[in-house]
Amino acid sequence: MKDFTSCPVCHSSLRTLQNDFCQIRSQLLFADLEFKQYLCPRCQHSTTWHNIPLELIYKAENALATDRESGDLRLEFIRRHLDLSTVEGLAVEVGGGPGELAEQVRIACGHERGVVVDFVDRVAFESLSYVHADLNDCETSLPVEIKKSGHREKKNIFLLSHLLEHIFEPANLLKTLGNFENSYFFIEVPDFGVTHDKSALKYSINCPDHIHYFNATSLITLIQNCGFTILAFEQQSLPLVPALRVLCKKAAPHCAVYEYDDHLQYVSNKIINAIEEAETGSGIYLWGLSPFAAHAIQQMQDTKGKITCIFDTKYHSGTFEGIPVIPDPFASAYTLDEASVVICGSTFSVVQNAMKKKLDAALSPARFITITWE
Numbered sequence: 001m002k003d004f005t006s007c008p009v010c011h012s013s014l015r016t017l018q019n020d021f022c023q024i025r026s027q028l029l030f031a032d033l034e035f036k037q038y039l040c041p042r043c044q045h046s047t048t049w050h051n052i053p054l055e056l057i058y059k060a061e062n063a064l065a066t067d068r069e070s071g072d073l074r075l076e077f078i079r080r081h082l083d084l085s086t087v088e089g090l091a092v093e094v095g096g097g098p099g100e101l102a103e104q105v106r107i108a109c110g111h112e113r114g115v116v117v118d119f120v121d122r123v124a125f126e127s128l129s130y131v132h133a134d135l136n137d138c139e140t141s142l143p144v145e146i147k148k149s150g151h152r153e154k155k156n157i158f159l160l161s162h163l164l165e166h167i168f169e170p171a172n173l174l175k176t177l178g179n180f181e182n183s184y185f186f187i188e189v190p191d192f193g194v195t196h197d198k199s200a201l202k203y204s205i206n207c208p209d210h211i212h213y214f215n216a217t218s219l220i221t222l223i224q225n226c227g228f229t230i231l232a233f234e235q236q237s238l239p240l241v242p243a244l245r246v247l248c249k250k251a252a253p254h255c256a257v258y259e260y261d262d263h264l265q266y267v268s269n270k271i272i273n274a275i276e277e278a279e280t281g282s283g284i285y286l287w288g289l290s291p292f293a294a295h296a297i298q299q300m301q302d303t304k305g306k307i308t309c310i311f312d313t314k315y316h317s318g319t320f321e322g323i324p325v326i327p328d329p330f331a332s333a334y335t336l337d338e339a340s341v342v343i344c345g346s347t348f349s350v351v352q353n354a355m356k357k358k359l360d361a362a363l364s365p366a367r368f369i370t371i372t373w374e
Helices: 020-029 054-058 074-081 100-109 138-148 170-177 198-203 216-225 256-277 291-299 349-361
Strands: 035-039 046-050 091-094 114-118 128-132 157-161 184-190 228-236 243-250 284-287 309-311 323-326 341-344 367-369
Touching: 020 035, 074 100, 074 184, 074 228, 074 243, 091 100, 100 114, 100 128, 100 157, 138 170, 170 216, 184 216, 216 228, 216 243, 256 284, 256 291, 256 341, 341 349, 349 367
Parallel strands: 091 114, 091 157, 114 128, 157 184, 284 309, 284 341, 309 323, 341 367
Antiparallel strands: 035 046, 184 243, 228 243
């Protein structure tokens, strides 16, 4: 087990933290113990380093399941945020031990079989297949069996329940699983970003088995840095085991800001069409000088002859492209009658609804047109 030289989550410098409780527990397991605990001052992620032989850490009789006697909300969380009937691939519990969650999700998906991937075989259900993998060296061993089964390109669900805290480099495991680009990923880890009163001792989550001590910031940062989009997040508190749980999906980096130039042209064209198609003998009024409306006016020819007036409370220059701009349609010399057309310049539903209510409250017979994006 390599020692840590920087935070595995945000790569900041670490400081040494004294953890007598965990050090004593570790010494009872391995007499020739060397032990260090670190804390990242930036993201508050904590890590341990020790020289306990891995066969002592990962042997089947030492690997105990998390106490769920007070309640198990994992499946409920997954079902709340994902339609499991759409998961046509496999339910794969990584580091799943007996495989209770894999069995629950397998049944909920309607699958005949599920899979547990782990260091040792402790699978307790006949409907689950066991796949051996060294999860600390997963790049070659983990994907092979799933690829063989023909499920690589399918929508699988990978379940990582109380696993990442045991792995030397959890980022490597997440990046390897990220090769299953169409799959979903459920992750749960103990939460060390909250107060643990003495009732937390029943869960035994401060122990030499745990290399990483996550908080909400460090878990979310790790997941996002590995290229996943978080679909749902939940923080579970005592008397249940203090835990963080996430449902996520692999996603390519994207910046939606780039899409708004297309939106500008699309909506502006619709405003132009609305203005040009309006048949009225009593004036066309534009309510709301939005970027869409401004762009539309700048692209039109002879706008002064088509738009009688613009109403906008935020624009104070008096005119725009030669068209008068006043704050309010009902505090002006303009009369809106049944032959008038009022075009809303905003796509913001709250603004559209407020304008419509104001027209209705004034008993205005003018025709009100909103621009939709369908």
